[in-house]
Amino acid sequence: MLDAAIKGQLKAYLERLQRPIELVATLDDSAKSAEMRALLNDILDCSAKVSLREDNGSQLCPSFAVGIPGEAPRIRFAGLPMGHEFTSLVLALLQTGGHPPKVEQAVIDQIKGLEGHFNFETFISLSCHNCPDVVQALNLMAVLNPNVTSTMIDGALFQDRVNELQIMAVPTTYLNGEEFGAGRMLIEEILAKVDTGAAARAAEELAAKAAFDVLVVGGGPAGSAAAIYAARKGIRTGVLAERFGGQVMDTLGIENFISVKETEGPKLVAALEQHVKAYEVDVMNLQRAAKLIPAAEEGGLVEVQLENGASLKSKSVILATGARWREMNVPGEKEYKAKGVCFCPHCDGPLFKGKRVAVIGGGNSGVEAAIDLAGIVGHVTLLEFGDALRADAVLQKKLYSLANVTVIKSAQTTEVTGDGQKVNGLVYKDRVSGEEKRVELEGIFVQIGLLPNTDWLKETVELSKFGEIVIDAKGHTSVPGVFAAGDCTTVPYKQIIIAMGAGATASLSAFDHLIRN
Known part of the structure; x- marks a missing residue:
């Protein structure tokens, strides 16, 4: 099933297992079961700490679960986790085997503290580049908390269930038999939905933060570049992002990013986030800005109010909120979104x-x-x-x-x-x-096409007839101390590399503003 090169890489990964793991397969005589059996045997060959047994207890066939011997497994793959989902399989094996996850300790503690029973089912397609984020997040929750189970279901393989539930978009996640969410979700987003007190705690933490020198609103290419340029100046820098990476997360093939022959959106976003976090940047993810309040006097603080009720203040603000898919705005479109x-x-x-x-x-x-x-x-x-x-x-x-x-x-x-x-x-x-x-x-x-994410700014900064933030060559907006960059602005071409350059320009202008004021 796996070629020699992939098998060699998997063997190297599985050397990190700290305890035995068990694969529990539900198979029949179908061709897909034969492929799954071949995959499981390849995994067995890669580590002596992995065992395999067959158990027809699951209604999902073919499928297999990953667990610890002697315990009921909490992670299941209903379908072959290949393509974009192969990483989900590798992480499930490693984390079940005791390899520590790469998430913040606060997230781990929050997962372990969840009370109740959470049975997640995520319908995916193997060509979806957003699906693995949801599968991996839920699998990690299942590893860390015995009250959580996570099942990945390949919609193309289990078409009857897809039709029965009338699923028309992936990823679609069900919790305890009820639809929980559609589309890409980070682990923090999932936790915010199941941990009812999380939003209030987050608002309190944000409200307590000291004023920034530069606050970047947006975590896409423009916002990332702005944050890096600001942090390198040694000034207090924050990034407020509704979703780090923005529209790029939904971009599959990128072949015009100069010096990189080809890449994919999620890979580029991961590199951007790693670069930003290499500096002392306060990244506040999953936060939506609601209102911009200009400084009351020259040299004063600009305020950004958030939808959760908190507010942040800064000596300068860079708006890099990007854009979203343009909708047709015709009858029936909203009613049938994700239903066709x-x-x-x-x-x-x-x-x-x-x-x-x-x-x-x-x-x-x-x-x-x-x-x-x-x-x-x-x-x-x-x-x-x-x-x-x-x-x-x-x-x-x-x-x-x-x-x-x-x-x-x-x-x-x-x-x-x-x-x-x-x-x-x-x-x-x-x-x-x-x-x-x-x-x-x-x-x-x-x-x-795209629409700029500037609805919340209509009463504050000058916008073009298309809703774009009007900027000059240096990224200045109509409000002193407020700068802008990227797809949300009047820059003529909406390209990743142009957004990055604009982010750098806006950041340098913000630094010049700080020096002069």
Whole structure:
């Protein structure tokens, strides 16, 4: 199952096991069970501390659990944890075997202190780059707390359960049989939802912090660069982020980051976070800014109020809040989000195997999505608002070569329709004839660009007609002591490398402001 190189790496990892672990398999005579048996035998070959037994006690077949001999296992993989999930398997083996996790002690203590019973099931696709974060977080919770169990379920393998629960997006997590969350969640986010007192404790800790010299709002490429440049000046620096990494976490292939031939969004974000934390930067993750209050007088403190009720003060603020997927804003879209309306073809595409889907948008993102989906789904209908596709010529050539793709131009989507539980089609207006037409389908992938995350700033800083923060060449905003960088600003091109440069510029301008004031 595993090639020699991967097997060699796994053997080296398993040398770190501090205690025996047991694999408990539920298998039958199917081809997938045979593949799983081969994988488990490969793991057995890699360490004498690993044992294997078969037990048909689970309703999920094929599947296997990871546990300690003599104890009921609390981690289960229903499906082959390959692709993006192979790391989840390796971590489950290591952590069950006593290898210490790389999380802060406060998080470990919080997990161990959870009371009650938590049975998590996470539906994933092996091509999803967000799913492993959820699986790994829940697996760690199961390792540290005997009241927690975690099961990864490959939606493509257990299609009947996916259809029964009407799951249309991954990762989707269930807790004790009830839907718990959809989309990527960090371990801190999960804990905040199950530990009811966590939010209040976090607000108290934030409110008690002393004023910063530079407070960066946003943890994407622009915010990371700004924080690093500020920290290197030896000044008190904080980063307030709703989700460290921002939009880059949802980006799969990156091939235009100069000096790095190719990488993936989550890998780049991990490197950014490691670089930021190499300095004395106070990173406050999973915090959403609600209001910006300018300094009352020249040289005074700028205040950032948070949604949890806390507030932070700083001598200067750098806004690097990035952008989010632009929505169609048509009837039915919100009602069927994650029930057929999706934004990530890489993550959710496998759930629509053999089905009919639409892609909204004819730019590079939309055409790339249609090409990727065409290899999975039954048929793709691409709808473009304009009278011509805007994607690169090479992408258009590939798109038109695919037999199961239909391109409709001059099409304005006017409604998403469904049966109350999931999407069953969309309505669009032919912008040439004015005629309304309907397309029967099971999924819609929206790829129409980005919107700046600046709604909370409308009454404070000057914004463009597109909602972008207006900045000058040095990153100054209309408010003294407040600077901005990245995709939330009027910078003309929304690129990772440009955002990083803008973050550095804004940070240097903030430092100059501190010197002069």
